[in-house]
Amino acid sequence: MNDILNLLNKSKTPYHLVSEVKAILNQNGFIELNEKIPFKISKNKKYYVTRNDSALIAFTTGDEINGYNIIASHTDSPCFKVKFGKTSVTAGTTKLPVEQYGGGLRYSWLDRPLKLCGRLCGEKDGKIVSTLYESESNFVIPSVAIHMRRNANDSLSVNPQVDCQPLYALSNDADKFANDLREKFDGNLLDCDLFLVCDQQPFYCGANNEFLCSPRVDNLTSCFSSLFALINAKNEQMVNVIYLADNEEVGSRTKQGAGSKFLYDTLYRINNGFSLSEECFYTTLANSFMVSCDNAHAVHPNHPELSDMTDSVLLGKGVVIKHHGNQNYTTDAISSATLKNILARNNIPYCDFYMRADMPCGGTLGAISSSNLSISSIDIGMGQLAMHSAVETFAIKDYEIISQALTCFLNENK
Numbered sequence: 001m002n003d004i005l006n007l008l009n010k011s012k013t014p015y016h017l018v019s020e021v022k023a024i025l026n027q028n029g030f031i032e033l034n035e036k037i038p039f040k041i042s043k044n045k046k047y048y049v050t051r052n053d054s055a056l057i058a059f060t061t062g063d064e065i066n067g068y069n070i071i072a073s074h075t076d077s078p079c080f081k082v083k084f085g086k087t088s089v090t091a092g093t094t095k096l097p098v099e100q101y102g103g104g105l106r107y108s109w110l111d112r113p114l115k116l117c118g119r120l121c122g123e124k125d126g127k128i129v130s131t132l133y134e135s136e137s138n139f140v141i142p143s144v145a146i147h148m149r150r151n152a153n154d155s156l157s158v159n160p161q162v163d164c165q166p167l168y169a170l171s172n173d174a175d176k177f178a179n180d181l182r183e184k185f186d187g188n189l190l191d192c193d194l195f196l197v198c199d200q201q202p203f204y205c206g207a208n209n210e211f212l213c214s215p216r217v218d219n220l221t222s223c224f225s226s227l228f229a230l231i232n233a234k235n236e237q238m239v240n241v242i243y244l245a246d247n248e249e250v251g252s253r254t255k256q257g258a259g260s261k262f263l264y265d266t267l268y269r270i271n272n273g274f275s276l277s278e279e280c281f282y283t284t285l286a287n288s289f290m291v292s293c294d295n296a297h298a299v300h301p302n303h304p305e306l307s308d309m310t311d312s313v314l315l316g317k318g319v320v321i322k323h324h325g326n327q328n329y330t331t332d333a334i335s336s337a338t339l340k341n342i343l344a345r346n347n348i349p350y351c352d353f354y355m356r357a358d359m360p361c362g363g364t365l366g367a368i369s370s371s372n373l374s375i376s377s378i379d380i381g382m383g384q385l386a387m388h389s390a391v392e393t394f395a396i397k398d399y400e401i402i403s404q405a406l407t408c409f410l411n412e413n414k
Contacts, residue, residue: 001212001396005202007224008214012117012197014054014075014246015132017220021056021227021244022048028231030058035265041273044236049266053119053130054246055256057266058227062236065274067287068267068375069410070241071229072258073222073294074248074365077215078104078388080164080196082116084181086174088165094176095165096139098196102249106158108390109198110143114166118194124187133184133192138199139166166196198390210316210396217384217392219248222293225382225403233410239270240410248294248365258365264373289338290377291409292330292366293402295394296320296353298383308356313383315395318349319405322379329379330366339378339409346408348401351383380405 011017022032025048033039033049041047041061048058054075080098087094096116100106116135121128141164146152158164168177182189202214226242233240247257254260271281298315299307307313313320321336322329343350355361366379382402384394 001399004221004224004399005212005214008202008216008220011216011220012115012134012199013119013195015119015193016117016134017075017223018050018053018056018244019132021058021223022050024227024231025058039269039273041270043274051262052246052256055262056244057241057263058230059239059241059266059270060230060233060235061239061270064237065239065271065276065284066237066413067239067284067289068241069235069238069412070243070263070288070290070375071226071406071409072243072245072263072290072292072365072369073226074219074245074252074258075223076102076246076249077218077220078102078249079198080109080160082118082192082194082196084192084194085178087168087177089172089174092170092172094168094171094173096168096177096196098160098164098166100160100164101195103388105386105389106160106164107156108386109164110141110158112140112390113138113199114140114196115199116194117197118192120181120185120189120192120194122185122187122189122191128190129187131185133181133194139168139196141166200391204396205393211393212396212399213391213393215391217394218295218387219293221382221394221399222295222402225399226293226406228403229406229410233407235411235413237413241267243369245365245369252365252368258368259371261372263369267373285373285375288375289335290330290366290369290373290375291339291406292364292369292377292379293406294364294366294379294381295384295387296322296381297387298385300385306356306359308354310352310354312351313353314351315383315385316397317351317383318398318401319343319351320353320381320383321350322353322381324355324361326361327367328361328363330370330377331379335376335378338376339380342408342412343405346404348405348408350405
């Protein structure tokens with residue numbers, strides 16, 4: 001588990017995650033492709049391609065292309081995005097103006113160690129370039145003392161415009177933030193994609209250290225388990241694919257999100273790389289299967305009443321297969337039976353998740369991807385607690401189980 005702790009800690013933004021994944025793929029013999037250059041693809045090779053430095057598709061080829069085994073997950077997590085420019089000055093301090101990214105539990109971000117991470121963009125030698133950025137300093141969003149907000153323990157509403165602006169410096173200089181960034185950039189800084197992210201170090205907990213608590217559990221654990229499944233799996237008849245999409249937490253409808261044609265375009269170019277006909281591409285898609293892998297809600301020990309009576313998602317009990325009557329998840333009887341058969345043959349435990357009928361159900365990237373890539377699909381995940389909190393909790397056993405399950409899936413020949 002040391003690898004997952006290290007990667008969770010390093011991958012503070014999608015840009016940092018993709019950088020870490022690229023390094024691991026390079027170490028394992030994967031060849032980088034460029035969307036601006038025609039793909040040159042051979043049998044029994046390993047490749048990857050990125051988009052926007054925040055989304056990545058990696059795949060392996062065998063002797064044949066009978067279909068695509070695809071695992072999709074997402075690189076982003078709820079946090080705060082920084083508004084680049086002047087800071088606000090109040091009570092002798094400068095504060096960073098931020099806006100909420102995704103649907104996070106705002107109160108969980110108060111009084112925690114936070115960092116500024118992302119990318120700086122500007123001009124150097126006549127070209128627009130970008131560099132990864134992580135602040136050396138920590139920052140904090142201070143909560144209001146109980147003496148000044150007496151009803152805080154009864155009812156707390158956290159306003160992102162008012163309550164979530166972090167302290168930047170003991171200063172009255174509204175230009176300090178922008179000037180500090182310019183000093184860090186080798187060139188003429190023009191803009192940035194910076195996020196305020198939780199810098200809490202991952203930690204074990206429980207009487208037997210059976211739980212792991214960390215920022216960005218949703219959905220980096222799926223990214224890492226699918227990455228190592230791709231590296232470890234062997235399949236001579238199918239093209240194994242992992243798709244790490246960005247912007248799921250804000251709807252996926254970006255050029256690097258699941259709502260884009262990034263996955264479709266890449267599969268089409270793989271088909272063309274083997275000089276196969278367009279008709280062959282569509283017959284291959286018809287023989288393909290996608291696992292949309294995003295985490296799931298485990299039954300909360302303090303609030304079991306929030307789960308449906310059918311819910312059997314307990315921590316440590318294995319792969320969660322997610323169902324929803326209104327198709328928030330892509331699972332249907334055929335795709336569920338297909339995966340359950342694979343899991344049963346490999347003695348991998350699983351359970352089914354259904355949302356309470358009187359509560360809204362969140363969606364994920366599976367249904368969005370299916371809108372432009374019509375193949376059989378299922379939504380699965382790893383059970384966790386405190387989803388969308390600054391720090392989330394899961395059972396280590398479940399991470400090990402879902403990693404094994406994804407590897408077995410990629411080993412399947414249709």
